[in-house]
Amino acid sequence: MKLENALLTNKFSSEAQKATLNILYTAWWLKSITSKELKDFDLTHEQYNVLRILKGKYPDQLCVKDIARRMIEKSSNVPRIIDRLEIKKLVKRTVSESDKRETLITITQSGLSILESSTSKLNKVHASLQTITQKEAEQLNYLLEKLRATEV
Amino acid sequence: MKLENALLTNKFSSEAQKATLNILYTAWWLKSITSKELKDFDLTHEQYNVLRILKGKYPDQLCVKDIARRMIEKSSNVPRIIDRLEIKKLVKRTVSESDKRETLITITQSGLSILESSTSKLNKVHASLQTITQKEAEQLNYLLEKLRATEV
């Protein structure tokens, strides 16, 4: 869908400003597709993201700060997301021996299992929505990173 | 910044999956830049978006549903955003005469004024971050809309 129809406006001050709104809208669209699928697994987008990060280092543990550094949204409140995962017994907290300020997070077998089934479902859905070629995806990645060139 | 460095991983299952994460991360990055500027005006990103929508039709009024249809994030809870704008006297609510279910929203002079100064500030900041050409912006818009081709 054209952005004009998604936002019911065609008042864009420039092509670059339109691209900004297009990125924000596409991000919302992607998130809402993913969240809808994750509902069946009683997971939010952010809880899924934390599980995915933990699995990436499994069987190693990660402390809260290291998880936060890998989050898509850097201002995510990781302790609170861990709270909810811990209640569902998908992760475990332990105090680090080497630095007692750190809390080490481990993904449980149950967490690994739910991550596997939800990822499998998400992959299927994303595959069915695949509309761009690999070359186009590369170009998109190039343009987004060029856009963020001023990032500190 | 490369996505690999932003997320501290290089485990992407495909170029398309990387593009998905890249869009989500870029959207967060854009929002955080904007929100930081809007803090000076005591506005959130979403409150700013509602004011911008109202100004687009000014001096006409818009009902809540028409604002919702124009929001970037379609699941935004518009009545509650209006609540906060109303407390700050940046908008006014009136019941529609032709359909008493509808609430008509009007942007106030104060709202127009704060929108003008905040937009001016945002434009300056965005201009200073401009890193892509118009052609590249066009291409980005094309790719994002192609990505959303399956949108219902």
Next chain:
DNA sequence: AATCAATAGGTGTATATACATATAAAATAA
């Protein structure tokens, strides 16, 4: 060693998202 600064994680608050439900009004059907 004692003091001070920095760091890690947790917690409090306001706002937003996502979604369910409630209420009133309008549109439609019987």
Next chain:
DNA sequence: TTATTTTATATGTATATACACCTATTGATT
């Protein structure tokens, strides 16, 4: 006209974002 359905908005709840602040611990400075 009355009953039913649909629509518009508001409200309730759980989770998340954004950011400030607190506490415990560690590291650095004197």
